[in-house]
Amino acid sequence: MITLPDNLKRPFADLLLAVADDKLMLGHRNSDWTGLAPILEEDIAFSSLAQDEMAHAQALYQLIAGLIGTSADALAFGRKSEAFRCAAIVEAPDEFDWATAICRQFFCDHFDRLRLRRLARSSDKPVADLANRLAAEEQIHVEHVDSWMQRLGRGTDESRQRMQKALDRLAAIAPSLFEPIEHEHELVAADVYPRAETDMFETWRNELEQIANDSSLKLDLHPPSPQTIGGRRGKHTEHLPPLLDEMCEVYRLEPNAAW
């Protein structure tokens, strides 16, 4: 933190917001399954996953709040849609389709693990330490979701078809995760967001394709077009505003009050 020049503060906050906002939205979507998942044992496990994502978001918001002078709750509940930095895929609703929920988690967890491992090498020590801790938890998520891909991909004809459909639908928006934030190259140059050791998109695609193949599923992923401007720059899908209206419904009744 000591060495971060003023002109990198905002981009760094944006980068961390991208991580935290992805996690908050994903955790929020997943938490909606608590009490309604297909099997009681998995209801409990999936809820733990949701809680991890939201707790990760909270820890990151606390760091960001220190960086730009606000509070974690104000970041989570007090921003307008265009101030969020999450990617399109975490905004996507699942309509209580378990295949969609699992596939969404599949794309996001693999990406998150790579991104956190990269942040764990940051020259910013507090962020590096936190990312290191979170990456270890993501490892457990990845294993959990991979095993669901395999079980449902190789389960019955119906489950394979449902999974393939969800995978195809989400594969179109999953690369949105890779959209860079504004001034990302400056953070890379300053080693705050260290260069990836191998091409991140290729690594991600290979990981996912391998699991998909093991699961009797087909996966076709294309790198995001560099011209696309989306969630990382505050341009969101139509799903974000209603999500925020619901999430902030009580908070907005009395934004300055303790709840």
Added chain:
Amino acid sequence: MSGSANVGVHVDHARDEDPAKMAEFEAKINAGELLEPDDWMPQAYRQGMLKMAEHHANSEIIGALPEGEWITRAPSLRRKLALTAKVQDEVGHGQMLYRVSQDLGKSRDQMLRDLITGRTKYHNVFNYPAPTWGDIAMIQWLIDGAAIMNQKTLADGAYGPYVRTMKRINMEEAFHFKSGEDMVLTLMSGTKMQRQMGQEAFDRWWYPALMFFGPPDKPHAEQLPPMRWRMKTVTNDNLRRRFINRFAPAAIDLGLKIHVVKKDDNGMVIERKPDENLRLDETTGNWSFTQPDWDEFYRVIRGNGPCNAKRLALRRFSYEQGRWVRHAILRGNAGLPPAA
């Protein structure tokens, strides 16, 4: 939360139990020993325990629904996390109690199907609405509070697997109660709007909390099978008295007013006035109070409460949308579900 206070045990007198075995069974119960699933027990006891554990399990997973609806609306990160974990606990209680029931001879799928088709019941208290965040605070304070009181006495029962499950559950319930207390305290020391939200929610939940313990005692409740066999160890009215003695003064301390209310068909309060019978009898240490509307209680139990249809519909939806997943996991070639 939850806790099945009132499952009737039907004793089939036509069925002759071996008198020697019966005497041994009752001696064990009277000596305060725990019964295990493989021990001999009269058919009525086994059926009664199954009915009780199944009803309790149903109540846990239906009880997850009203609060589950508010996870996505919780007003801070801390509350959002705590509420998700709380509802997750309730699902975990359901899972443990279905295990106890399964060991008494009924499959989980059959239990879930009987629940959504209305063949079996769940606790009446979950048929009331939770229209605001204040209701979530009151549920965690009053209803989890009532559940702890009830379940502590159930943990003194005689059926080993159920007793052990109650002990585990009660440790988690203590956290729910603490967090409920904190939510209520936060609201009641907040802005005018927050205090009003708290009072209105309290008005909705006070009587369901009193009804939580079940209808007034039948004569000689202690001699009837549920208590004689220590399936239940304290009567409904005694539990209710303990609850009032603890919660009436606590509510008053928090600045809440205890009202007698009239509700519409949706469970919303349309009339309220202070409970004029509410007072502490210094000599007995007991609070007197206006009894709940027991006609309403029976109306709701028969399925005509504000939220009966809604709760069952959501449970059915969950059962149906998850069917293909269970089918793939249990009958596919990929084996058992992944461990949590």
